[in-house]
Amino acid sequence: MLFLPLLFGTVIEAQAVLQGAGDYEYSSFIDDIFGEVAGAEALTDRNQQIQLGQLSLSVESPVSASSIFRDNKLHLPDNDDLSDFTKYIPLYSGIVTFAHIEQADCFFDPDTKIDVAIVGAPFDSGVSYIPGARFGPNGVRQGSRRLGGGLNPIRGNTPDSKLRKLDPYHSGLKIVDCGDVPMTPFDARVALNQLYRGERAIHKHRTATSHYDNTRIISLGGDHTTTLMNLRSAYESFGNDSLAVIHFDAHIDTWDPEVLGGGISKYAGLNHGTFLHYASELGYVAKNHSIHVGIRAPYITEGDIKHDRDCGFQKITSKDVDILTPRGVGRKIKEVVGDRKVYLTFDLDTFDISYINSGTLEAAGLNSREVLTILDELEGIDLVGCDIVEVNTPPNSVGLDNTGLLAAQVVDSLLGLMVVTDVN
Numbered sequence: 001m002l003f004l005p006l007l008f009g010t011v012i013e014a015q016a017v018l019q020g021a022g023d024y025e026y027s028s029f030i031d032d033i034f035g036e037v038a039g040a041e042a043l044t045d046r047n048q049q050i051q052l053g054q055l056s057l058s059v060e061s062p063v064s065a066s067s068i069f070r071d072n073k074l075h076l077p078d079n080d081d082l083s084d085f086t087k088y089i090p091l092y093s094g095i096v097t098f099a100h101i102e103q104a105d106c107f108f109d110p111d112t113k114i115d116v117a118i119v120g121a122p123f124d125s126g127v128s129y130i131p132g133a134r135f136g137p138n139g140v141r142q143g144s145r146r147l148g149g150g151l152n153p154i155r156g157n158t159p160d161s162k163l164r165k166l167d168p169y170h171s172g173l174k175i176v177d178c179g180d181v182p183m184t185p186f187d188a189r190v191a192l193n194q195l196y197r198g199e200r201a202i203h204k205h206r207t208a209t210s211h212y213d214n215t216r217i218i219s220l221g222g223d224h225t226t227t228l229m230n231l232r233s234a235y236e237s238f239g240n241d242s243l244a245v246i247h248f249d250a251h252i253d254t255w256d257p258e259v260l261g262g263g264i265s266k267y268a269g270l271n272h273g274t275f276l277h278y279a280s281e282l283g284y285v286a287k288n289h290s291i292h293v294g295i296r297a298p299y300i301t302e303g304d305i306k307h308d309r310d311c312g313f314q315k316i317t318s319k320d321v322d323i324l325t326p327r328g329v330g331r332k333i334k335e336v337v338g339d340r341k342v343y344l345t346f347d348l349d350t351f352d353i354s355y356i357n358s359g360t361l362e363a364a365g366l367n368s369r370e371v372l373t374i375l376d377e378l379e380g381i382d383l384v385g386c387d388i389v390e391v392n393t394p395p396n397s398v399g400l401d402n403t404g405l406l407a408a409q410v411v412d413s414l415l416g417l418m419v420v421t422d423v424n
């Protein structure tokens, strides 16, 4: 009981300043909640008393908490009135979609117009080290609950950036959450084909207001093997021309299947460290216009360096970020991709081990500001598809919340990059 009168005393002091200064009606936050705390006359008298030193802000204050509640009874709505349910929805409540965007039936209702679709790829049967990314789509959505609206003071790198003025969630584009592609955990070959067919079905939707004819996809992984299917569907849907691939990762992921897979079987050869070898071989990767960012994991054989170059990739290591600066890294990436159509794939292990849980953690990684600055520097690229992968958020895992939250923040940036070129 000691604190409430002091709190209200402070409010009344603030009110005295405003009343003294002007000739407008003033309603305080407390007034809005409890009704008028005290009559205007009583307040004026009391303020004068305080200013003259005749009244101190003590527990003997005539405006006590009990008198406030007694004089300002709560008036609840009618028993059958639910109109206030739509006025304020807590961000931690409700059925969870990415950033509270609407859910759509992307697979069985081909007539729905969609500009950007978010879809989960819950799969981790291609991991060489730590499984758990099958829970990634759910982890990203849980981590995205505070997103979904409003301008962001750090979106965009400069005050005159278009991103700085962008609220991607209310830009006029139709952005939906498709839920997840149901990928069987028991046969990776079938599961990856399910993902391909799911993405193909989404890509076939027409757009609502976007200047692209086909729906663009942001995929939530899932281990990095899933990117091969994302790339395949994007490549086929956007002109059958190779895509400039921006690959954020601690690892090169172009390993020869004979090297990472051991030549045991063809099935074993396709995994989260070899998918870019296959993507390159299949012609999805625009050679000389594709780049790795954040590389730092050891090579497996000496031949890996040449093989990686043959797959068409340049690279920026994690230490290069110190030399080039994050904005310099962004400029370098833009130089490399030019005006080609771009696919961006983001392995969460780009971040340092101190931030996240992922499939193959590596020390000496990037921090969250560096990543967000690099991504925003890519403003203007022709981004036709992207994904976040290796989001390890299995039940009871350490660091689960931060992992999902950081992954969601990356998706938020990717969404900004997709939307910014599509609005005036």
Ligand SMILES: [Mn+2]
Pocket: 224, 249, 250, 251, 253, 272, 347, 390
């Ligand atoms: Mn990877």
